[in-house]
């Protein structure tokens with residue numbers, strides 16, 4: 033079996049590393065030169081590979097020691113081998129590669145001009161003269177054969193000839209070989225069509241050349257599996273099968289591999305690992321849902337499951353179909369052909385300018401089947417297999433910005449934003465929307481940013497319907513829609529009764545709208561009292577900076593749940609009123625649908641005196657009858673990540689700022705029914721505003737630079753406020769920025785905030801929404817508040833271009849591009865001011881040291897361009 037075949041047969045967990053492979057026997061040595069790139073791997077001949085090593089390292093001791101039987105058997109099979117190769121020697125014409133017919137019989141290596149072999153060979157030498165065969169980096173699939181030309185110069189040639197049969201230790205021969213002067217050695221180079229052929233030739237050579245096969249046997253040799261890309265076959269070689277499948281369905285190419293194999297492995301590893309865990313979670317969690325969520329570790333199943341969960345960019349990273357949470361109605365999500373549209377988000381076309389939504393308040397939440405400008409996210413899932421629109425979105429690849437020295441924020445020249453437009457990628461055939469599928473949607477969830485000091489807390493217990501392996505994704509189930517909720521619920525006028533039909537694909541899509549947030553376990557860290565302390569920290573991962581050493585770390589073990597449901601409930605009770613708030617509010621209409629619950633516009637109609645006192649102590653502003661508020665209703669039993677809700681409430685409660693959505697109060701109506709009352713933001717999310725901007729089009733920027741400057745400045749102020757408190761938001765994107773009719777801009781969604789402490793000034797957890805994630809997060813390195821600055825930069829690009837970079841790419845490729853490209857390039861830099869380009873360059877600076885802080889950003893001259901609030905009126909009109 034060739035090495036690549038052996039490598040293919042091993043499991044993913046056995047896969048450790050690209051190179052270094054041992055040198056072939058001609059130069060036995062324990063000092064292994066690391067290799068990089070696919071054409072630098074060094075295949076060995078067909079030695080068996082034990083994959084029993086617990087450290088994921090394929091180890092074969094004494095593997096170079098052929099026993100006689102093996103050798104004879106092999107020799108019989110390989111008595112003669114011939115085939116076309118490219119050849120060149122190290123002589124005068126050494127720059128010319130020629131096509132030759134190579135023949136290896138029992139005595140000679142011969143090269144012929146053609147396969148008839150009727151002419152004399154152009155080169156022939158005895159196998160006994162071959163002293164070394166090794167793979168070289170000269171060319172792809174290339175090996176070097178070194179032979180001695182003057183046997184007389186070789187002092188122990190006779191001994192060497194005999195050594196084959198002796199099968200003994202011949203260290204002396206090795207020293208003899210190395211003592212040969214270069215004039216008595218000659219090299220030829222052979223390249224083959226592909227890896228497989230190369231291995232076959234290597235097998236033959238090592239079997240037949242006596243000086244190769246009889247060399248001493250290294251002991252305790254470690255062979256790390258190597259992976260390469262064979263451009264001839266267009267396939268990865270030596271790759272675990274399930275990874276191969278993932279790669280096949282992604283758009284990661286051999287070129288990507290060559291450019292940064294470590295990054296490919298990183299994203300694969302992350303992707304696969306979380307998918308695998310997620311699937312098992314899914315299975316646990318969703319045992320009625322047999323169709324798309326059946327447990328399997330295969331990549332194809334991962335893909336299918338991902339597709340099934342594919343909805344919009346805010347799509348949940350949930351393992352089970354949220355529709356099941358939604359109404360206990362097991363509804364498989366639309367299945368997508370993974371070979372085609374897998375991972376392909378579909379963006380709905382912008383609304384025609386004269387289109388008026390039928391419902392004034394966030395119509396997307398009023399029901400799904402209804403066409404509305406704001407319904408793109410939900411429509412996506414329904415339409416993703418049918419609404420294929422050619423796109424002219426350029427596939428913009430980027431250069432990494434690595435400033436050598438710190439420059440003043442205002443003066444950084446945005447080189448990466450020089451004009452550059454690439455041709456349309458033919459693969460970007462789907463007009464994509466913001467909405468995306470979370471590549472980690474199957475991720476195991478561990479408490480992300482949490483409330484308590486107990487960092488390992490994971491309040492979810494199996495008996496609560498949550499699988500034991502802790503998931504890395506919030507899996508907030510949506511509550512029942514009002515008309516289906518339990519008696520006693522406020523009756524909410526529905527403009528389109530029955531529109532939210534959980535049995536429909538649309539409802540599935542709707543219910544699936546959740547954040548793609550990723551969490552990994554963290555160590556327990558002490559934190560300030562009463563502050564949500566993020567609970568997880570990614571296990572220290574091997575640095576994969578070197579291409580030469582692309583490793584696969586062991587799969588993370590899910591952290592043990594340490595916080596019970598009762599503990600969470602107890603914390604929740606500390607921040608909520610334990611009473612039925614129904615009499616206090618008049619529900620007006622549904623304003624939005626989140627993953628964890630529905631948001632309603634309501635009017636305060638009664639303030640109970642003792643309750644008022646409590647509310648006033650919570651809020652600076654007086655509560656008045658008639659106040660419009662937003663109420664988010666959540667069914668706790670449907671929330672796999674209750675701790676995130678507690679987290680969110682605590683952060684909101686402690687973060688009163690003009691650019692942060694104001695928490696007013698929360699009610700635990702019953703043990704299962706939570707109402708969170710917030711200030712109402714009539715303008716909806718920035719995503720809605722971008723999508724419905726009258727200027728939104730293929731070439732136009734949805735927002736003007738002045739409008740962008742205004743919105744970004746306001747968001748930045750909110751972020752600075754958080755950062756001053758050492759809170760990282762970790763999910764900044766247009767979905768999480770709300771506007772009101774006075775053009776006030778506020779950050780929302782604090783479920784995944786993390787608190788940095790003196791003990792922990794960096795985080796390492798994979799959190800956020802992939803397309804907005806900073807490279808350091810994707811690479812699972814330590815990070816700090818500056819990840820929010822990166823996301824702010826991406827959000828600015830959303831406002832400029834309608835969507836974040838790479839949205840047209842499949843998530844795996846997007847992750848790869850984020851990890852490797854660095855600062856994204858703009859589609860139309862030529863039409864932008866220097867100010868905004870400078871601004872973006874300091875937000876989207878890969879080197880965190882040179883990325884601006886929010887404090888620095890607030891002094892940026894770009895903000896001088898900010899428009900007046902009244903200049904946003906046109907953007908808010910779509911709601912009317």
Ligand SMILES: Nc1ncnc2c1ncn2[C@@H]1O[C@H](COP(=O)(O)OP(=O)(O)OP(=O)(O)O)[C@@H](O)[C@H]1O
Nearest residue numbers: 623624625626627628629631662710711712713781
């Ligand atoms: N304070 C608010 N005022 C007005 N509309 C709001 C408010 N909060 C949320 N919404 C609307 O409700 C929708 C859902 O909000 P929510 O915060 O529940 O969404 P989410 O962040 O996607 O979900 P989740 O937080 O449950 O993961 C938003 O897209 C927005 O349109």
